[in-house]
Amino acid sequence: MSNPSNTEHFVAPFEEGVAFEELQDAPPRTGYRPSLTGWIGIAVVTFWAVIALAGPWLAPYGENALPFPDAYEEFQVPQAGAPLGTDVADRDILSRIMYGAGRTIGISLAATLLAYTLGVVLGIGAAVSGPKVDMVMSRINDAFLSLPTIMLGLVVVAAIGSSIPVLIATAGLIYATVVFRLARAIGMEIMVMDFVEAAKARGEGRWWIITREIWPNARMPLITDFGLRLIYVILFTSSLSFLGLGVQPPQADWGSMVRENLGALQYGQSIVPVLAPALSIATLTVAINLIVDDVSAHGGGRLSGRM
Amino acid sequence: ARAAAETPKVGGRLIMAGDQHGPNDTLDPILATSAVDYFRMRMFYGSLTRLTDTLGYEPELAEEIMSNDDATEWTFKIRKGVEFHDGKTLTADDVIYTMNRHMGADSVSKSASLVSMVKEWVKVNDYEVKAVLDSPNADLPIALGTFHFKILKDGTTDFSTAIGTGPYKVKEFKPGVRTIGARYENFWTEGGYLDELEHYGIGDSVSRLNAFLAGDVDAMVNLPPKAIKQVEAAEGKEIWALVSGAYVNIAPRLDMNPSGNMHMWKAMQQLQDRQRLVKGVLKGQGTLGNDQPINKAYFDYCEDIPQRELDPDKAKWHWDKSGVGSTAVPVVCSEVAPGAVEQCLFMQREGKKIGANFDVKKVTTDGYWGAVWLKEPIAVSSWNMRPTANIHMTLAFKSDAAWNETRWSNEKFDQTLLAVRGVTDPAKRKQMYCDLQTMIHEENGMSIPMHRNYVDAAANYVKGRTFVPLNNFGGAESPVTLWRDDSA
Amino acid sequence: MLSLILRRLGIGLITVLAVSIIIFFGTKILPGDAAQIRLGQEATEANVAAMRERLGLDQPVPMQYLNWLGDFMTGDLGTSLASDVPIVNLISDRYKNTVIVSALTALIAVPVSLLLGIMAAMFPGSIYDRILTFVSVSLVAAPEFFTATLLVLIFVFALGWGNAVVVGSIEGKGFFELIAHFALPVTTLGFVIASQLIRMSRAAVLNVMNSPYIEMAILKGVPKKRIIFRHALLNAIGPIVNVIALNLAYLVTGVIVVEIYFGYPGLATLIVQAVQTRDFVLIQGLGMIFCLTYVILMLIADIAAFASNPRLRHPK
Amino acid sequence: MPKDSRTQDVIFEARDLHISARREDGAEVPIVKGVNFTVRRGEVVALIGESGSGKTTISLAALGYTKPGLEFTGGQALLLGEDVTGKTTDQLRPVRGESVAYLAQSAAATFNPSIKINEQVTEAPVLHGTKTQGEANEKALALYRALELPNPESIGARYPHQVSGGQLQRLMAAMALCGDPDLLVLDEPTTALDVTTQIEVLKAFKRVIKEEGAAAIYVTHDLAVVAQIADHIVVLYNGEVKEAGPTDVIINRPRHPYTKRLMAAIQPLPEPGQGNIALDEHLRDDPAIEVRDVDAGYGMGVGGQPAVKILRDINIKIERGQTMGIIGESGCGKSTLARVIAGLLPACEGELLLDGQPLPPALADRTRDQLRRVQFVYQMADTALNPRQYIRYILGRPVEFYTGLRGKKRRKRVEELLELVELPASFADRFPHELSGGQKQRVNLARALAAEPEVVLCDEVTSALDTIVGANVIDLLTRLQKETGVSFVFISHDLSTVASFADEIVVLYAGRVAEQGPTDMVLAAPHHPYTRLLISSVPEPRMGWLEEAAQTRAARSGIAGGVEMTEVGCPFFERCPLAIPGTCDKVDPPRLDDGHGHVIECHRELSELE
Numbered sequence A: 001m002s003n004p005s006n007t008e009h010f011v012a013p014f015e016e017g018v019a020f021e022e023l024q025d026a027p028p029r030t031g032y033r034p035s036l037t038g039w040i041g042i043a044v045v046t047f048w049a050v051i052a053l054a055g056p057w058l059a060p061y062g063e064n065a066l067p068f069p070d071a072y073e074e075f076q077v078p079q080a081g082a083p084l085g086t087d088v089a090d091r092d093i094l095s096r097i098m099y100g101a102g103r104t105i106g107i108s109l110a111a112t113l114l115a116y117t118l119g120v121v122l123g124i125g126a127a128v129s130g131p132k133v134d135m136v137m138s139r140i141n142d143a144f145l146s147l148p149t150i151m152l153g154l155v156v157v158a159a160i161g162s163s164i165p166v167l168i169a170t171a172g173l174i175y176a177t178v179v180f181r182l183a184r185a186i187g188m189e190i191m192v193m194d195f196v197e198a199a200k201a202r203g204e205g206r207w208w209i210i211t212r213e214i215w216p217n218a219r220m221p222l223i224t225d226f227g228l229r230l231i232y233v234i235l236f237t238s239s240l241s242f243l244g245l246g247v248q249p250p251q252a253d254w255g256s257m258v259r260e261n262l263g264a265l266q267y268g269q270s271i272v273p274v275l276a277p278a279l280s281i282a283t284l285t286v287a288i289n290l291i292v293d294d295v296s297a298h299g300g301g302r303l304s305g306r307m
Numbered sequence B: 001a002r003a004a005a006e007t008p009k010v011g012g013r014l015i016m017a018g019d020q021h022g023p024n025d026t027l028d029p030i031l032a033t034s035a036v037d038y039f040r041m042r043m044f045y046g047s048l049t050r051l052t053d054t055l056g057y058e059p060e061l062a063e064e065i066m067s068n069d070d071a072t073e074w075t076f077k078i079r080k081g082v083e084f085h086d087g088k089t090l091t092a093d094d095v096i097y098t099m100n101r102h103m104g105a106d107s108v109s110k111s112a113s114l115v116s117m118v119k120e121w122v123k124v125n126d127y128e129v130k131a132v133l134d135s136p137n138a139d140l141p142i143a144l145g146t147f148h149f150k151i152l153k154d155g156t157t158d159f160s161t162a163i164g165t166g167p168y169k170v171k172e173f174k175p176g177v178r179t180i181g182a183r184y185e186n187f188w189t190e191g192g193y194l195d196e197l198e199h200y201g202i203g204d205s206v207s208r209l210n211a212f213l214a215g216d217v218d219a220m221v222n223l224p225p226k227a228i229k230q231v232e233a234a235e236g237k238e239i240w241a242l243v244s245g246a247y248v249n250i251a252p253r254l255d256m257n258p259s260g261n262m263h264m265w266k267a268m269q270q271l272q273d274r275q276r277l278v279k280g281v282l283k284g285q286g287t288l289g290n291d292q293p294i295n296k297a298y299f300d301y302c303e304d305i306p307q308r309e310l311d312p313d314k315a316k317w318h319w320d321k322s323g324v325g326s327t328a329v330p331v332v333c334s335e336v337a338p339g340a341v342e343q344c345l346f347m348q349r350e351g352k353k354i355g356a357n358f359d360v361k362k363v364t365t366d367g368y369w370g371a372v373w374l375k376e377p378i379a380v381s382s383w384n385m386r387p388t389a390n391i392h393m394t395l396a397f398k399s400d401a402a403w404n405e406t407r408w409s410n411e412k413f414d415q416t417l418l419a420v421r422g423v424t425d426p427a428k429r430k431q432m433y434c435d436l437q438t439m440i441h442e443e444n445g446m447s448i449p450m451h452r453n454y455v456d457a458a459a460n461y462v463k464g465r466t467f468v469p470l471n472n473f474g475g476a477e478s479p480v481t482l483w484r485d486d487s488a
Numbered sequence C: 001m002l003s004l005i006l007r008r009l010g011i012g013l014i015t016v017l018a019v020s021i022i023i024f025f026g027t028k029i030l031p032g033d034a035a036q037i038r039l040g041q042e043a044t045e046a047n048v049a050a051m052r053e054r055l056g057l058d059q060p061v062p063m064q065y066l067n068w069l070g071d072f073m074t075g076d077l078g079t080s081l082a083s084d085v086p087i088v089n090l091i092s093d094r095y096k097n098t099v100i101v102s103a104l105t106a107l108i109a110v111p112v113s114l115l116l117g118i119m120a121a122m123f124p125g126s127i128y129d130r131i132l133t134f135v136s137v138s139l140v141a142a143p144e145f146f147t148a149t150l151l152v153l154i155f156v157f158a159l160g161w162g163n164a165v166v167v168g169s170i171e172g173k174g175f176f177e178l179i180a181h182f183a184l185p186v187t188t189l190g191f192v193i194a195s196q197l198i199r200m201s202r203a204a205v206l207n208v209m210n211s212p213y214i215e216m217a218i219l220k221g222v223p224k225k226r227i228i229f230r231h232a233l234l235n236a237i238g239p240i241v242n243v244i245a246l247n248l249a250y251l252v253t254g255v256i257v258v259e260i261y262f263g264y265p266g267l268a269t270l271i272v273q274a275v276q277t278r279d280f281v282l283i284q285g286l287g288m289i290f291c292l293t294y295v296i297l298m299l300i301a302d303i304a305a306f307a308s309n310p311r312l313r314h315p316k
Numbered sequence D: 001m002p003k004d005s006r007t008q009d010v011i012f013e014a015r016d017l018h019i020s021a022r023r024e025d026g027a028e029v030p031i032v033k034g035v036n037f038t039v040r041r042g043e044v045v046a047l048i049g050e051s052g053s054g055k056t057t058i059s060l061a062a063l064g065y066t067k068p069g070l071e072f073t074g075g076q077a078l079l080l081g082e083d084v085t086g087k088t089t090d091q092l093r094p095v096r097g098e099s100v101a102y103l104a105q106s107a108a109a110t111f112n113p114s115i116k117i118n119e120q121v122t123e124a125p126v127l128h129g130t131k132t133q134g135e136a137n138e139k140a141l142a143l144y145r146a147l148e149l150p151n152p153e154s155i156g157a158r159y160p161h162q163v164s165g166g167q168l169q170r171l172m173a174a175m176a177l178c179g180d181p182d183l184l185v186l187d188e189p190t191t192a193l194d195v196t197t198q199i200e201v202l203k204a205f206k207r208v209i210k211e212e213g214a215a216a217i218y219v220t221h222d223l224a225v226v227a228q229i230a231d232h233i234v235v236l237y238n239g240e241v242k243e244a245g246p247t248d249v250i251i252n253r254p255r256h257p258y259t260k261r262l263m264a265a266i267q268p269l270p271e272p273g274q275g276n277i278a279l280d281e282h283l284r285d286d287p288a289i290e291v292r293d294v295d296a297g298y299g300m301g302v303g304g305q306p307a308v309k310i311l312r313d314i315n316i317k318i319e320r321g322q323t324m325g326i327i328g329e330s331g332c333g334k335s336t337l338a339r340v341i342a343g344l345l346p347a348c349e350g351e352l353l354l355d356g357q358p359l360p361p362a363l364a365d366r367t368r369d370q371l372r373r374v375q376f377v378y379q380m381a382d383t384a385l386n387p388r389q390y391i392r393y394i395l396g397r398p399v400e401f402y403t404g405l406r407g408k409k410r411r412k413r414v415e416e417l418l419e420l421v422e423l424p425a426s427f428a429d430r431f432p433h434e435l436s437g438g439q440k441q442r443v444n445l446a447r448a449l450a451a452e453p454e455v456v457l458c459d460e461v462t463s464a465l466d467t468i469v470g471a472n473v474i475d476l477l478t479r480l481q482k483e484t485g486v487s488f489v490f491i492s493h494d495l496s497t498v499a500s501f502a503d504e505i506v507v508l509y510a511g512r513v514a515e516q517g518p519t520d521m522v523l524a525a526p527h528h529p530y531t532r533l534l535i536s537s538v539p540e541p542r543m544g545w546l547e548e549a550a551q552t553r554a555a556r557s558g559i560a561g562g563v564e565m566t567e568v569g570c571p572f573f574e575r576c577p578l579a580i581p582g583t584c585d586k587v588d589p590p591r592l593d594d595g596h597g598h599v600i601e602c603h604r605e606l607s608e609l610e
Ligand SMILES: Nc1ncnc2c1ncn2[C@@H]1O[C@H](COP(=O)(O)OP(=O)(O)OP(=O)(O)O)[C@@H](O)[C@H]1O
Pocket: A024, A027, A028, D021, D022, D031, D050, D051, D052, D053, D054, D055, D056, D057, D058, D067, D068, D069, D070, D221, D437
């Protein structure tokens, strides 16, 4: 191509009569493609999902069986017959981790989903419902939010007793307050967009506006929070079991396993009984957050690389 | 008594770590509920009598104790020259005031039942009081040596501090946190050697152990059995273990279903993995239970009853007879004492092997005594030791006892229990107590798989421990005698 | 400014009122009977009845609520059911303790985590960022008691440094003793809040990093540090302050495990004890204290966000 | 970079410049495909072309910058003789803000809301060490004066939100100029401005560029503006240069068909006689929509009155098949009026009639059929389309909602609608962000048409479009009107477009009607002084117009410093060259009616307004 100097009149070659109506390519559609860390996250989560579903069939022993019935010694080190050693009550740690996987993931997932369902529906509902309803809902939510989670948890569990459904409901309700706050804030931001107004002007109902106009746009920031929330739920239930109110023995869940085996560290016997469940929690949650981060990396901070 | 070899030194400071503290910590003796309270009471107050290591009694604030022949009238001569922390001298009025707080139907005293046979406390003169009883009670002075009968100053209603006759004065009292006592210079007798005695509550046993091992506290109650090895290995730390009659048990209600099924509860008794509970859970700091409440810590223990063992075959035989089959049998458990939950879990595990399906429901400790205990068909329970076998069996096994956990009713047992109170012939008495214990062992239905020791730990410079087996820290009697040996 | 504070105060008051209703009637669903629990296992029916009357538990519930609310307004939180001690006495010391340890934690953890988070935002997707994400998520994922145990094992037992349990009062202690006194609980708590703060400040700064004015600053040749600290951070303060306030509220209310573990006499252990002893009055008092703390912290956060936003500070 | 660059003649040169986007899967998508042009000292080179043709991308290349997601893939961008394409950010830092300065389309977004203006203006030279803070302040002050900013001494101490948009745009220029750059990169610096403001900003730019001896790259799609400011023009299409040459040649003798079409699509100047010929075939007895004595505003005030009242005494009648143009400067209440009619903002006073029947003021009270008959096309297509919905859905929903069509029929109707707005049917499967600004605007319009409405409120539907696409949209509207008899309320601050399309015009100022009547009459004298100002501010696509206009503009009425809503008197008083102090500011102006439906609100006699 020639180099037009300023005095020169440059005209690109053209064919007379060809209309310039050809449309440009649309910008490439940016679907999510996991990066390396994303793939690691997906692999680990898949691994745990398999364990959670098939744990009881894969486990070498029953949840409460003793690998060494004649040894009156807890916290046996890893050895043939008990690859991760035994726990505080002489049970096989590997088996308990496998049994606990389903319960831990199940409870936290169920509770987080409950928290999200409630929090999102009510939060966006409050954002959509006008200032009065919003005021009332927000104040009630604030009230619950201002009370310590552990206090609410204690009172509920003390009142109804501890069972897995109660745990799920309690954690779900408690964290619904946080989600409510978040969802409402996000909802408020989307509410002022013209497309929401356009839907209203069309005469659409509230439910339609929430589900079709707002939710698809609120989804992403909420998912980003989901990963962290899941961890908090796992921690919350394990805090409850620290107080003796979580998943009840002899059932295994990772949080209470860390707790009930803490003695192994404390009494200087073995590190595995604590490390194994703690690492299980850590790998799962880190993996989930790696995925979440990877997905959300598509969004923010794109200018940082240009600084 | 046993530690008297060394002469106590005066001075220094000790921090004793207790457990179970809370905002309901109190300085009111009649409301004391926990070992922490008992220890505190002993720091600040004195009582008429003091229990001995063998669970007899010896005089304390009462110089002389006399009764009539049928033990229906007791006279207490009060020691002269004993001063309260505010300088007031102890007189009969103080004793009468104290005792009257345990009297009457509306008394909130936790030990009102121990003195319920007392009709009246009478002031004979300034230094003598008399208890007039409805029925004979040879053990009254022993009862008065227990935790709740600490002597208050006449008219005390404010319990934000404690004005007692004990070896220490209140320096600081924060419910749920700690109590600090400063030496009371005018303590009437030997004891109260420390400049300051602090009792610090650390509810969590792991933290308590950490604090102890790190030297942040000098002694701790309720050493977790699993930590025993570690403390034994640690330098300069000692274990204070005390064999006692305290036990944990599983109580089937005989008047309910399916717990009333004899073959079922017999199977349950055969399913108890007693060895594992004692060796594994208590790490040897306990004794095998034999499905009856009295063990060798009691004077009246009967050695002749054969020990029941884990026996799956017998258990299966009973289970099959019971006809319960694989129906789920709910068992309500709570962490009311070490081993309380394990006994359920072990039973559940062993039961599975013979086809029994125990559905263990673990509930929280708080609210357990109000909401669950004595109400569920099968539930666990835990008992402290009482000064005498008779007191304990009267409380927990007599047909009309409020706390008769299985609702077992046996006329012969009740009669023997009453009759034995008046028996003085040792052989006869022994025989009768053996009968009583055998009856429970065979018929009551209770599974008592183990008795637990009181296991505390202290640094080796902590001296002056006591051995009264009714509670931790030597029956909470140690505040008087504790001293610090910095040469150790 | 003033009107904003007043508005916020109004909202805070409504929240407090809502909390008062929730906790008062919420505590009523607790099973068990304060009198029974106070007297323990060995109390008789008559004893319990006597105690119930003494504690005023025989009055109708709405009456109890009104009386209680009235007292609360006048600063009287009532008397503990479990121990006859005025709630104020029970709480005040522990509140002080909790505030001390929370403030210490905040003083150390907040600046450090903000710095770490902001640095992550400066290099998103870099190795540093990934490692920090990894570490911070692992930290959140580790139960508090696990972190605490590790710290105690390492520092107290392996290195012989610091106190395993926070025994005794702080009065009369020297500087280094005080450090030993608070080091472990503060570190544990720091870990607890750090991860969220790191992630949040990273997200807040990254969010601002998409703005055209950041692009403009880049195109003006503004150095990286200045872009972050002058251009981006200033606009990210609002959400960051909000998260700090929420975390402080959490510290004041939610550090139960740490308190139990370190035997630290703060408010959280009191909650557990209150629930366990069914000390309804104490639970109610605690709830109100927590709520007030929360409301005040949020108010401060609002004011801080307000002060950092010139659009609000200088309306046209 | 050597500072003796003053001696260099060629400031910037693009040599076969290639810039591509990198897709997720690693594939390259070329955006700029081998572009060549040169910028010499003292020259302004304009980049023109339709939206998405790569203008911004190329201009940013002069700073060695690409938007995230884009990268240099070939050729050179020589700034003062040095190639900036391969440099790192750190290497470029001294150059940016120093040798080359950037001025973006939206000043409001590019000023940091939390930092005072002066600091932002002086930031670059101070950071680069070429000026002390004191020197920079002096320079800034001089620039404020040169740019005719009010209160030059104190304006720097304000925050960005405390000055008007037009002022910000000029402050932005001050920011760019403060470091005495050799090259200014101006990316559509006046597109968002009112014509009245634009003229002032253009004047300021031109003078400063000449005086400072700088060179500039000027990006725009407004050819009239280009004619005023550029020495050379580069015409871009699809990332390629189609034609380049001196302004005079390109404007007057374009050779490339694309350039020709661009020129041909320029709307003629607003003059009487060019208006749409209204067709009577759709007329009925009642006007399609009638607005009677409407007052409206925002916020909740006392007694059912709004806290801020914007609109006062609005009376409008739109016949079926006709178009009502609404013009006025930014903030005068144009969108507010549309919102009132659409029911989004219920009027506090007055009434609305749809086809002679009362139309409830609030959305909630309207029937679905009433909602269908009045449709609103939002000003900003970006926020009006849900980014998470496919175009198919965005258009399909109102089709189904109002007409009940489903399945195949619905799909067919969507395709018809796309065709109607000249978009291929395949666009149904795109998300809004996959469309260019003009395309989005057309989808936005198509959504309104999906309802088969009787009245369409078009709020600035053509402002963001280049001349060709803009003209297409107007053609489309005209055709529709002929076919279906739909009425339009056409809101724009672009008088030329309104003049060529509307049957009647309403001139709004500060929420009041300054003048209204049939297009020809409004455009012909007598004028309201404000109308006169507007008309004279419309730039003409010929060189030298700016200088003339600066001399001869009938009303040297200055720039709107933000339109003030006044309670009494004529709101235009402050700016009016014919204002009568003591009357105009105290008494509401009377309505002067010439009897042909032409109304002017003014204290002066009609004859005085000739
Ligand atoms: N990050 C990106 N990734 C992919 N494509 C991009 C990216 N940024 C811009 N584009 C594409 O590059 C092309 C040129 O964009 P550019 O912003 O330079 O256009 P423009 O001529 O300035 O348009 P306008 O007049 O609308 O501002 C467009 O087709 C756009 O879709």
